Amino acid sequence: MSVVRVFCLLLALGPAWASAESRFPQPQFDSGHVVPQAAHPPSSLEHVPPLADTLALVLALAVAALLVHRVRSRRWLLVFTAGCLLWFGFLKRGCVCPVGVVQNVAEAVWAGGGLAWPVAALFALPLLAALLGGRLFCAAVCPLGAVQELVIIRPLRVPRALDAVLRLVPLAVLAFGTVLAVNGAGYWICRTDPFVGLFRCSAPLPMLLAGMAVVLLGMVVARPYCRYFCPYGVLLEVCARLAWRRVEITGSTCVNCRLCVGVCPVGAVAAPREALNEAARSRQFGHFLRILAVMPLLVAGGAGAGWLAGAALARAHPQVALAARLAAQGPATAAEAEAEGPAEAEAAPEIQAFRRSGRDRAEVASLSAALVLSFRRGSAWAGACIGLVVALRLLGLTRLSALSVHEADRVRCVACGRCFPACPKNRRPTA
Amino acid sequence: MEQGDRRMTRRAAAAWLLRAGTGALVAALAGRAASRPAPGRGVWQIDPRKCIQCGRCETECVLQPSAVKCVHGYAMCGYCKLCFGYFLPDAARLDEAAENQTCPTGAIRRKFIEDPYFEYSIEEGLCTGCGLCVKGCTNFGNGSLYLQVRHDRCVNCNACRIAEACPAQAFTRVSAASPYLLKETLS
Ligand code: SF4
Ligand code: SF4
Ligand code: SF4
Ligand code: SF4
Ligand code: SF4
Numbered sequence: 259m260s261v262v263r264v265f266c267l268l269l270a271l272g273p274a275w276a277s278a279e280s281r282f283p284q285p286q287f288d289s290g291h292v293v294p295q296a297a298h299p300p301s302s303l304e305h306v307p308p309l310a311d312t313l314a315l316v317l318a319l320a321v322a323a324l325l326v327h328r329v330r331s332r333r334w335l336l337v338f339t340a341g342c343l344l345w346f347g348f349l350k351r352g353c354v355c356p357v358g359v360v361q362n363v364a365e366a367v368w369a370g371g372g373l374a375w376p377v378a379a380l381f382a383l384p385l386l387a388a389l390l391g392g393r394l395f396c397a398a399v400c401p402l403g404a405v406q407e408l409v410i411i412r413p414l415r416v417p418r419a420l421d422a423v424l425r426l427v428p429l430a431v432l433a434f435g436t437v438l439a440v441n442g443a444g445y446w447i448c449r450t451d452p453f454v455g456l457f458r459c460s461a462p463l464p465m466l467l468a469g470m471a472v473v474l475l476g477m478v479v480a481r482p483y484c485r486y487f488c489p490y491g492v493l494l495e496v497c498a499r500l501a502w503r504r505v506e507i508t509g510s511t512c513v514n515c516r517l518c519v520g521v522c523p524v525g526a527v528a529a530p531r532e533a534l535n536e537a538a539r540s541r542q543f544g545h546f547l548r549i550l551a552v553m554p555l556l557v558a559g560g561a562g563a564g565w566l567a568g569a570a571l572a573r574a575h576p577q578v579a580l581a582a583r584l585a586a587q588g589p590a591t592a593a594e595a596e597a598e599g600p601a602e603a604e605a606a607p608e609i610q611a612f613r614r615s616g617r618d619r620a621e622v623a624s625l626s627a628a629l630v631l632s633f634r635r636g637s638a639w640a641g642a643c644i645g646l647v648v649a650l651r652l653l654g655l656t657r658l659s660a661l662s663v664h665e666a667d668r669v670r671c672v673a674c675g676r677c678f679p680a681c682p683k684n685r686r687p688t689a
Numbered sequence: 690m691e692q693g694d695r696r697m698t699r700r701a702a703a704a705w706l707l708r709a710g711t712g713a714l715v716a717a718l719a720g721r722a723a724s725r726p727a728p729g730r731g732v733w734q735i736d737p738r739k740c741i742q743c744g745r746c747e748t749e750c751v752l753q754p755s756a757v758k759c760v761h762g763y764a765m766c767g768y769c770k771l772c773f774g775y776f777l778p779d780a781a782r783l784d785e786a787a788e789n790q791t792c793p794t795g796a797i798r799r800k801f802i803e804d805p806y807f808e809y810s811i812e813e814g815l816c817t818g819c820g821l822c823v824k825g826c827t828n829f830g831n832g833s834l835y836l837q838v839r840h841d842r843c844v845n846c847n848a849c850r851i852a853e854a855c856p857a858q859a860f861t862r863v864s865a866a867s868p869y870l871l872k873e874t875l876s
Contacts, residue, residue, distance in 0.1 A: 280831055282767025289803045293763045294810075299841035301732045301868040354847040362847065363722045372725030382719035389712050445848030458844055460752045497715070500708045576858070607743035611857035614741060 308376035322394040332675040339398040347401030352457035357490040361439035388497035397673035406481040413480035413523040424486040432489035433640035443575040480523030512663035518677035526670035533660035546656040556645040564641020568634030581626030731862035733849040737835035737872040739859035742820035749854040756843035757818035762873035765833035768806035774826035
């Protein structure tokens, strides 16, 4: 047996075990040695005035608005996208960004606690910009969007039905991500951000692989994260639907040449549709009424499913997980508690930390029960919201109005500007 | 024609109403979130009194190598010849040979001061934040070695990944002006 081990044993048995600190008092040095002080580098955060960040975002949104609505140049938009990617992505390291801030805002509003105003502004500004000029944030400013924008090579057309189903994902991410954040189970929207590792130039392997996969996918399916995952996109879509100025494909009048349809990577160009005849109109109206009738069912169904899913969702919370672990261990008798000592090293870290904290099992169990209930309530609301949006989307399909020209769909158009140079009416007549 | 125009204005007015309503909702959400007191954004830090050295600080950080490193609170150190942070429990000899050391990367420097005292310091560039030395020092020594988020490295994630994975809930947000929880100054 080594010297050290004997010493450890003696120590463990001796009274020194009781007092954790200063088992070995610091010596007085005869040589006059001075005890050094470790240096602790300051936080670089101090040097970044938050006002400047907010102003940078305002400026970027304004420039994007100018490029999309006034200059109407794909080339300049592309240059600006690259610039924003450099600044908001690589220099600001892509964190904190509006996509994730959804969680901070939800947590501050529903769970209490405050939020620094520049962070709240990060949430509000792109949405307000969308109310005025469409998805300007997605056009160039969002670093996540920019990465995907720049890797598009040969975008495939996603079949309408598949698209409709996949477009439910962002909705679910937003709804359940909010529930998780509000109930203190962590920021899952941040955890599923595929590109932030790229901006930090460092990431654990799974994150890196996921990011690479999204980039590869993005070469053939334009903006896969934006269209089929981004929770903030859902909010931007709502605002863009009400936008004061929509993205205009053509600067003059559409001649229905269809040239813009092919270039739009996200399938956002709405083709003209005939006015419906009387029979079709009444059929459409019938659909409308039927969907309206099942709307309460969809909402109630969503709420019910949410309630059921709530318990599973709650397992993401550390305290609920701890309670489950403790329950799996079985009831602890005094003798077992005694025997827990030597098993210390083998126990899961959560259990070790629990033992050290001196809390008792009943406390954890009741906390966990309260949390599960709160998760159930939250995800019932989330489910109801999803049901409502699904119903509204279905209602939107029963459109009666005719459309005589090609135009950019307010919701899907990310204002990338690809259709500007494609439209023959936008080309300046050569003298 | 007249009628059509009036219909258009009415539609435009309704659209502006909706737009303004949504805008107000967005502003209200952001305003409500920001209206509660929040002392700046703060930065992440480990409370060394809560940490149980589970090893996740090394593996869970979004940065590789981790932004968490071991720091030495010299004021608490006993300058032991037999350092429980430095030497493995089954070390054959008390010398600097790698097989006797706790630290897998050899990040701890051991310097002779005077008989029988040695000074230990951390070479931060080598430390991976695994906490093995911290465990030894905390369990058997004075606990002068402990883990801290180093703010020259940490990118201050919106949600620290380690904080979410920490089994002991040892992470907290602290003010950016004094971003460390130094064990030697904590009670
Ligand atoms: S949809 Fe989301 S990820 Fe894509 S550009 Fe817009 S905000 Fe960014
Ligand atoms: S600006 Fe909008 S409609 Fe035009 S190509 Fe881009 S996404 Fe499609
Ligand atoms: S994750 Fe928590 S308990 Fe584990 S080493 Fe880090 S601070 Fe300590
Ligand atoms: S043992 Fe781990 S925590 Fe301690 S100095 Fe070495 S690498 Fe750092
Ligand atoms: S905030 Fe991010 S970089 Fe800093 S320690 Fe946590 S995970 Fe690592």
